[in-house]
């Protein structure tokens with residue numbers, strides 16, 4: 517079969533869900549049938565971005581090259597950003613790829629044919645049109661932004677001693693808007709990173725006294741989507757470590773050095789992270805497919821859009837939560853994207869073999885519970901008992917270890933057991949020769 521004859525499945529977005537689908541499908545059908553498009557050339561599991569931002573995880577060691585993954589897993593990788601498409605001609609149009617520094621063109625604008633398309637482009641932070649938010653706050657949507665935050669944090673930590681001498685009573689203020697899993701995990705990670713920076717002699721600041729981390733949440737409790745017991749445990753852990761937690765606070769304006777809430781109260785900030793909600797990328801609105809108010813493509817229980825050749829999965833899709841009480845949509849979580857990748861394997865295999873997907877299968881999300889990391893040795897979680905169907909509360913090192921195993925499972929799905937094992941061992945050994953936090 518020539519490349520032209522091969523039924524081509526193009527997956528756009530190589531994140532938590534799309535990459536797992538491409539890897540599993542590629543191993544089965546090979547690079548003529550399976551194509552992956554991503555706007556980045558390296559993959560990182562998005563739930564680790566708060567560690568990149570804090571400097572406790574080095575993107576240059578953790579990131580995986582898509583070109584390497586394509587070779588290993590048997591798919592074709594195309595480096596480029598999807599901009600628009602012609603659904604009548606089954607064509608995707610990619611923007612030119614330019615070098616970040618010089619803006620020199622690396623790849624020209626291209627078009628790609630697809631027979632089946634899977635949209636897996638994830639989500640980004642939703643600023644809810646808050647004045648100043650896009651300009652002054654950093655959102656942890658990509659490795660570039662997480663790295664930008666890390667460099668600004670490092671700069672603040674290095675210059676803090678000097679500022680403290682010049683301004684008596686100076687406190688380094690870090691504001692985090694949004695007390696969901698991202699905000700909570702980032703607050704805990706930053707505490708440890710700031711302590712590590714002082715340990716290595718970058719400054720003489722005392723976290724908790726000279727550094728103030730303020731977590732601002734709009735609803736009545738942090739981790740509001742998770743069980744109350746988890747919220748209370750996570751809040752206590754953060755308070756014990758000196759994080760200031762403010763609930764029922766809606767930020768209505770962001771300025772360079774201050775956050776202002778809807779009551780007019782002000783919160784000084786040297787650095788601000790925005791983690792207060794998500795929306796899918798804006799270009800999805802222009803494809804002629806049905807989207808919801810946060811740009812997610814509406815799909816049926818088989819993850820099919822209104823176009824029979826197009827599927828959507830993960831954060832960029834609004835999929836029905838089969839079996840949920842109030843006809844809810846599935847939450848934007850890595851666990852959902854992971855399970856949807858497994859689900860779509862069969863439909864994609866059928867289409868590659870020349871069959872049609874009549875939508876007879878229903879995606880049923882199996883909720884195993886949620887885990888939140890609250891630092892390197894602590895976590896809190898609520899796990900769904902497999903036999904009992906009840907929620908089990910876990911905390912401490914056990915919860916943290918279980919949390920780490922989620923990342924391992926993603927690597928296993930993408931790299932297979934041998935490479936995952938050697939990578940984990942390699943990282944363990946190199947960690948011994950590196951500082952606990954990235955200092956350059």
Ligand SMILES: Cc1cc2nc3c(=O)[nH]c(=O)nc-3n(C[C@H](O)[C@H](O)[C@H](O)COP(=O)(O)OP(=O)(O)OC[C@H]3O[C@@H](n4cnc5c(N)ncnc54)[C@H](O)[C@@H]3O)c2cc1C
Nearest residue numbers: 529531532533555562563597598637638830831848849850
């Ligand atoms: C800091 C942080 C912590 C989190 N922690 C947790 C957690 O503990 N547990 C949990 O379940 N979830 C967590 N999440 C949410 C989780 O990361 C997402 O639900 C999950 O990554 C969604 O997977 P996805 O495949 O839909 O999209 P993503 O993993 O976001 O991948 C999308 C991919 O699409 C690519 N892309 C985007 N636009 C284009 C385009 N136009 N053209 C080509 N490529 C494109 C991107 O480069 C990216 O590779 C966290 C998120 C963040 C930011």
